[in-house]
Amino acid sequence: MSFVFLLSLTLQVACAIHVIRSGRPLYWIWLILIGSYLAVLVYTVIAIIPDLRHDPRGRNAASKATNMIDPQRRRRELQRQLELSNTVDNRRHLAEECLQQGDYVNAQELYQDLLSGSMYATDPHFMEGLAQAQVGNENYADARATLDALIKANPNYRSNDMQLLYARCLEELGETEAALEKYEVLADSYPGEEGRFRYGSLLGRSERRAEARSVFQNQLRRAELMPRYYRRKEQAWLKAARLELSRLGES
Template identity: 75%
Template sequence: MPIVFLLSIALQAACAIHVVRSGRPLYWIWLILVGSYLGVLIYALVAILPDWRHDPRGRNVASKTLKIIDPQRRRRELERQLELSNTVDNRRHLAEESLALGDYANAQELFQSLLTGMYVTEPYFMLGLAQAQFGNGNYADTRQTLEALIEANPGFKSPEGHLLYARCLEELGQTEAALDEYRVLADSYPGEEGRFRYGRLLARSQRRGEAREVLQTQIRRARLMPGYYRRKEQSWLKAAKMELAQLGDA
C-alpha cells in the first residue's frame, strides 16, 4: 500500500479524533474524509492551530518542533537582540543558547565577557564558563574556574557544578579524588547520572565488586521510584544496566 495513502489515513484519523475530543461539529469529519490532504490542511488551519496558540501544551509542542526543524532559530533571534542592545541579559541568553547548542567556543567567549565589573565573581556566569571550558576539553581551566567559583562564593550550591567538578577530576586522571566526589554525588545528585558515573569509574578502576554493588543498588532504587522519574532517567538507567552486563556475574 503506497506510503502517501497510509499517511493520508493516519492524518485523517488524527484529525477525526481531535474533532470528537474538542466537541466540534461532526460535519468536520466528513470534510476531512472527503478532502483527504486538503481537508486535513483546512482543519489544521481553522481548528488545530488556533487551539495550540491558547494551549500551553500546544505552544510547547510547537516550540519543540521548530527547534528540531531549525535549531539555530533562537540563536539568530538572540544575536539580533544583542546587536540592538548589548546588555548583560542579552549576552547571558546568547551564551546559554550557545552552550545548549554545543558551540562551546562562542559560549566561553561570551561568559568570559560577562565576568567583569560587578559580575566578576557572579557564580552562574562562572559555572557557565566552566561548562564551556569543559565542552572545549580544557579540563585544567575548568577545574581552576570551579575552584575560583567556590572560593569567591562559599555558600553557592549547584549539583551540576559539583558533577562537573567530579567529571573534570576524572578527565584529568585524578581518579581517587574523582571517586570521592562521585561518592557524595551518588546520594546527593538529583538524578541517576551521579550514581552511574560513580559505578562506572569504580569499574574502570578495577574495583568491580564495588562497581557492581553501586549499579545494582541504583537499579533497585529506581524500581521504587515513580514511572515519570524512571522515564526521565531512562538513558542513565539503561547505561547502568549495560555496565552491569559488561561486569558480568560476581
C-alpha cells in the first residue's frame, strides 16, 4: 500500500469525521471519498478553514502557530499602535509584551515612563511590572525598593506574583532567612509550582537538605494528583524539582 494512498485515506477519514461532527450534509462524505485529494482541498477551503476562524480553539492554535513562525509580529503591531496613538493602554500593552519576550530593558523604560505621570505614579500594576523588569535585569535592590514603595502606597494590594518577586529579591540580596519565610508561605499559596520549587531549592542551598527533600517529594506527589493539563503547564518546574531531588540524593 503506497504512502500516497495512505495519506489520501487519512485525510479523507479526517474530513469525513469533520462532516459528521459539524452536522454538514452527508453527501460531502461521498464527494470526499470519490474526489480524493481534490475533494479534501475543496472541503478544507469551504468548511474547515471557516470553522477554525469561528472556533476559539482554532483561533488559539492559529495564533500560537503564527507566534512560533514570527514571534515579533505582535510586538511590531503594538509598536505601530503606540506610534499612532501614544496612550497609557498602548504603552502598557507594549510593556507587557516586552516582559513576556524577555526584553527587560525596554520593559523597564516603558514602565518607568508610565509611572512618571502624576495620575499613575503609584499604580500597583505598573509598579509590579517595573519590579518584574528590574528583576529580569538583575537589579534586585531597585526591584525591592520598587516593591517597598508599592506596598507603602497600596497597602491593600494583594498579588502572589508580587510576593514571589519580593522573595526572589531577598534571596538575591543575601537575606536568606527572610526569603525562606516568604517562600514557605508561597509554597502553599502560589498558584503553580514555582513557589514550591524556589522554597525547596533555597532550603537545599542553605544545607537544610532533609527539609528540601521533603518539599520536593511532597511537590511531586501533589502534582501526580493534579489534572494532566496542570502537569503539562507546570512541567518545567516539575522537571527542575526532580533534578534537584536527584541531586540531593536519598534521605
